[in-house]
Amino acid sequence: MSDRIGFIGLGIMGKPMARNILKAGYPLVAYNRTPGRGQELEAEGATLCTSPKEVAQGSDIVFVMVSDSPAVEEVVLGENGVAEGGRAGMVVVDMSSISPIVTKRIATKLGDRGIDMLDAPVSGGEEGAINGTLSIMVGGKPEVFQRVRPIFEKMGKNIVHVGENGAGQTCKLCNQIVVALAIEAVGEALVFAAKSGVDPAKVREALLGGFAQSRVLDLHGQRILERNFKPGGKCKLHQKDTETALSSAKELGVSLPGTALVAQMWNALAAQGREELDHSALVTVLEEMAKTEVRRKWGNR
Amino acid sequence: MSDRIGFIGLGIMGKPMARNILKAGYPLVAYNRTPGRGQELEAEGATLCTSPKEVAQGSDIVFVMVSDSPAVEEVVLGENGVAEGGRAGMVVVDMSSISPIVTKRIATKLGDRGIDMLDAPVSGGEEGAINGTLSIMVGGKPEVFQRVRPIFEKMGKNIVHVGENGAGQTCKLCNQIVVALAIEAVGEALVFAAKSGVDPAKVREALLGGFAQSRVLDLHGQRILERNFKPGGKCKLHQKDTETALSSAKELGVSLPGTALVAQMWNALAAQGREELDHSALVTVLEEMAKTEVRRKWGNR
Numbered sequence: 088m089s090d091r092i093g094f095i096g097l098g099i100m101g102k103p104m105a106r107n108i109l110k111a112g113y114p115l116v117a118y119n120r121t122p123g124r125g126q127e128l129e130a131e132g133a134t135l136c137t138s139p140k141e142v143a144q145g146s147d148i149v150f151v152m153v154s155d156s157p158a159v160e161e162v163v164l165g166e167n168g169v170a171e172g173g174r175a176g177m178v179v180v181d182m183s184s185i186s187p188i189v190t191k192r193i194a195t196k197l198g199d200r201g202i203d204m205l206d207a208p209v210s211g212g213e214e215g216a217i218n219g220t221l222s223i224m225v226g227g228k229p230e231v232f233q234r235v236r237p238i239f240e241k242m243g244k245n246i247v248h249v250g251e252n253g254a255g256q257t258c259k260l261c262n263q264i265v266v267a268l269a270i271e272a273v274g275e276a277l278v279f280a281a282k283s284g285v286d287p288a289k290v291r292e293a294l295l296g297g298f299a300q301s302r303v304l305d306l307h308g309q310r311i312l313e314r315n316f317k318p319g320g321k322c323k324l325h326q327k328d329t330e331t332a333l334s335s336a337k338e339l340g341v342s343l344p345g346t347a348l349v350a351q352m353w354n355a356l357a358a359q360g361r362e363e364l365d366h367s368a369l370v371t372v373l374e375e376m377a378k379t380e381v382r383r384k385w386g387n388r
Numbered sequence: 389m390s391d392r393i394g395f396i397g398l399g400i401m402g403k404p405m406a407r408n409i410l411k412a413g414y415p416l417v418a419y420n421r422t423p424g425r426g427q428e429l430e431a432e433g434a435t436l437c438t439s440p441k442e443v444a445q446g447s448d449i450v451f452v453m454v455s456d457s458p459a460v461e462e463v464v465l466g467e468n469g470v471a472e473g474g475r476a477g478m479v480v481v482d483m484s485s486i487s488p489i490v491t492k493r494i495a496t497k498l499g500d501r502g503i504d505m506l507d508a509p510v511s512g513g514e515e516g517a518i519n520g521t522l523s524i525m526v527g528g529k530p531e532v533f534q535r536v537r538p539i540f541e542k543m544g545k546n547i548v549h550v551g552e553n554g555a556g557q558t559c560k561l562c563n564q565i566v567v568a569l570a571i572e573a574v575g576e577a578l579v580f581a582a583k584s585g586v587d588p589a590k591v592r593e594a595l596l597g598g599f600a601q602s603r604v605l606d607l608h609g610q611r612i613l614e615r616n617f618k619p620g621g622k623c624k625l626h627q628k629d630t631e632t633a634l635s636s637a638k639e640l641g642v643s644l645p646g647t648a649l650v651a652q653m654w655n656a657l658a659a660q661g662r663e664e665l666d667h668s669a670l671v672t673v674l675e676e677m678a679k680t681e682v683r684r685k686w687g688n689r
Contacts, residue, residue, distance in 0.1 A: 187584060210598040222598035245597030249590045257584040261577035261591050265600040268573030271646045275569070276562035279633065282642045283488060283558040289550045290562045296546030297511040297523035298621075299566040301602030320599075332580065341583045342677040345572045348649055376643040 089113065092238065093146030095139050095162050095169070096183070097124040100209070101152035103216040104182070104242045108150075109133055111241040116145040139163070143172030148235060149179050155327060156185040163193055175201025180235055182223075184208045184263075184324075186331050187256035188338060190226070194252035203231045206252060208259035209243065212320050220244045224262070226254035260335065263328040267349040267366070269303035274370035277311055277381040287381045288312050307367040311381050319365035326353035326362065390414065393539065394447030396440050396463050396470070397484070398425040401510070402453035404517040405483070405543045409451075410434055412542040417446040440464070444473030449536060450480050456628060457486040464494055476502025481536055483524075485509040485564075485625075487632050488557035489639060491527070495553035504532045507553060509560035510544065513621050521545045525563070527556035561636065564629040568650040568667070570604035575671035578612055578682045588682045589613050608668040612682050620666035627654035627663065 090113075094105040097119040105128060109115045115133040118141070119125050125135045136142045139162040143149055149169050153159055159181055163169045169179055179197055181190065181204065194204040205227035215221040221243035225232050232248045239246045249258045276294070277287040291308045294300065310316065329350045336343045355372045356362055374380050391414075395406040398420040406429060410416045416434040419442070420426050426436045437443045440463040444450055450470050454460055460482055464470045470480055480498055482491065482505065495505040506528035516522040522544035526533055533549045540547045550559045577595070578588040592609045595601065611617065630651045637644045656673045657663055675681050 210600070222594065224594050245594070247590065247594035247597070249594055250586050253584070254586045254590075257581055257586045258591050258594050261581050262595050262598060262600045264577045264580065265573045265595060265602075265605065268569050268576070268646065269600070269602065272566045272569035272573070275644045275646055276565045279565065279637060279640070279642050279644065280558055280562050282640045283554070283636075285551050285555045285558045289548065289555075290559050293523065293525050293546070293548035293550055293559050294563050294566060296548070297563060298603050298607070299511070299563045299570070301566075301570065301604070302599050303602070304566065306599070335584075336580060339580070339583045340678060341580050341680075342674065343576045343580065344649055344653075345569065345576055345646060348645055352645075373643065377641060379642075 090147040090234075091116070091145065093117070093142035093149035094152070095119075095142055095149065096152035097128065098152065098154075099213050100216045102128065103213070104150070104152060104221075105133070106131065107219045107241045108238060113238070116142050118142045138167040139169045140167040140172035143169040143177065147177060148238065149173075149177065151179065151181045151183060153183050155183070156189040159183050159185050160189065160193065164196060170197060170200060170202065173197075173200065173202045178203045178205065178231055178235060180205045180207050182207045182209055184259050184328055184331075185256060187253035187260065187335060190256045191253045194227070203228060204252060205231055205235060206255040207239065208255055210259065210262050211243070212318075216242070223247070224249055224255045224258035226250055226252045226256065226258075260328060260332040263325060264332055264343065264346050266303060267325055267329055268345050269301050270307055270367055270369045271345075271349050271352065273304050273308050274311070274373045277308065278370065278373045278377050278379060281381045282377055282379045310365060310367040311370050316364040316368040318363070319367070321362070322353055322356050322364055322366050322368060323362040325366040326350070326357065329353060391448040391535075392417070392446065394418070394443035394450035395453070396420075396443055396450065397453035398429065399453065399455075400514050401517045403429065404514070405451070405453060405522075406434070407432065408520045408542045409539060414539070417443050419443045439468040440470045441468040441473035444470040444478065448478060449539065450474075450478065452480065452482045452484060454484050456484070457490040460484050460486050461490065461494065465497060471498060471501060471503065474498075474501060474503045479504045479506065479532055479536060481506045481508050483508045483510055485560050485629055486557060487636060488554035488561065489636060491557045492554040495528070504529065505553060506532055506536060507556040508540065509556055511560065511563050512544070513619075517543070524548070525550055525556045525559035527551055527553050527558070561629060561633040564626060565633055565644065565647050567604060568626060568630055569646050570602050571608055571668055571670045572646075572650050572653065574605050574609050575612070575674045578609065579671065579674045579678050579680060582682045583678055583680045611666060611668040612671050617665040617669040619664070620668070622663070623654055623657050623665055623667050623669060624663040626667040627651070627658065630654060
């Protein structure tokens with residue numbers, strides 16, 4: 088017997104993810120705080136609910152894809168939340184990117200009611216959500232992961248069970264730490280090249296063949312050369328994740344000096360009103376500091 | 389008619405690079421400041437000289453692979469140097485990693501004597517030198533690059549002509565900026581995971597499938613998990629290149645905040661007596677700050 092699926096949060100990421108579940112033939116009940124967002128999915132066969140509680144009442148596995156830790160706490164544990172409509176044996180799968188520490192707390196509270204939880208944040212952006220090619224980093228019990236895995240496979244390609252509850256969120260923060268510093272690295276290198284009078288496109292090409300190779304150098308490096316800062320992954324979301332990493336690091340007793348530096352770069356971007364751009368726009372802070380711009384076929388200083 | 393090849397600097401990198409030229413059938417005259425270093429190559433067919441000047445007298449293309457900017461200036465422009473033994477139409481190819489600004493100065497001085505120069509620093513370490521798989525980043529005139537290219541192909545695989553003199557060294561510094569910050573990024577992520585009680589090996593695996601993918605996460609991440617800090621690329625060489633990038637940045641008017649931070653990490657490594665280890669040992673500074681260690685199957689805090 089197939090599990091009935093609930094989906095809460097039909098934003099830029101949530102809607103295409105829910106659609107991929109629906110397309111795969113699962114019955115789907117859905118909820119979004121702003122009601123208009125669900126109409127398309129309703130036309131495609133989903134049943135819209137008026138609260139997270141109602142979603143929980145009508146489903147066996149409830150996916151949550153909302154903006155931040157308080158939003159997850161509200162839809163799961165708040166008034167008319169998932170917990171109120173849930174029952175023992177149900178699974179809550181939080182695919183939002185939130186604090187691993189908050190995640191453990193929510194998982195414990197759900198566990199007290201016999202409700203299992205997975206944290207399963209994603210990487211890959213809107214494009215990955217639409218194409219069903221997200222990376223999904225999962226924390227929680229192995230048997231619960233196995234139960235949900237077939238549905239994850241409708242949304243993503245690289246699906247890794249990292250460890251117990253919170254491990255998925257920790258892994259996502261690790262991802263964001265690495266990507267943020269990789270953008271900083273590529274930005275510093277390309278600005279240095281440009282101001283040296285060396286073609287940054289040639290530098291990117293040369294570096295892709297050696298130890299400096301990375302997906303960020305490839306994709307974000309190309310965006311920087313093309314001045315294409317249409318998101319993709321927004322600066323303000325990366326800023327949020329960076330702040331979560333830093334507050335978690337403080338609580339855990341870990342020093343993240345590079346991440347702290349990039350947090351200041353996001354702050355500069357926000358101050359300059361560019362927080363809605365793709366996170367590769369981090370380079371513009373470095374460009375303004377150096378009074379230069381990274382362009383293909385840069386001629387001279 | 390084949391060019392006669394000279395090679396100056398038969399250290400960890402220079403010796404296997406010279407050997408690959410010799411193996412390809414080129415006549416080779418060679419020089420090393422410490423005389424013993426050349427004996428093996430002599431047995432394999434090279435002719436040893438007693439000065440860089442003598443190397444220049446006996447060859448048409450002179451490769452230089454020494455430790456730093458002063459060493460290159462000395463062997464090329466100093467007493468009994470290459471310039472003294474050179475003549476118009478000769479080419480000096482400096483494969484050392486040195487300052488792009490010093491490089492331009494040397495190229496100008498050689499140019500005054502009708503001697504062409506290429507700057508052609510490499511990436512790929514001792515292993516790449518032995519296997520002939522180095523990345524080679526070349527600055528200088530296109531026609532000179534074309535003349536030397538067949539010999540580069542005996543030493544490397546990814547050979548890119550980046551621009552005019554100095555562009556190869558600039559590109560190498562860009563490479564070192566990106567790799568240093570990538571190691572910092574992977575180090576911060578894996579230490580964060582370990583102290584969170586999450587298996588860093590699982591995090592590496594999950595991240596390799598997404599935007600965080602990089603050769604550093606793959607290779608250096610694996611070294612960190614295995615505590616394998618046998619070089620590879622030594623911290624002290626990466627420290628030298630980082631300092632060159634920062635002094636060039638000051639001269640050019642570029643701000644490299646992330647690179648400046650990593651420079652402080654190299655300083656800490658040196659203070660702790662670990663500057664001879666592989667540059668992935670950068671993670672040990674982060675580990676000491678957090679009083680933890682990155683290990684596979686990390687159980688708890």
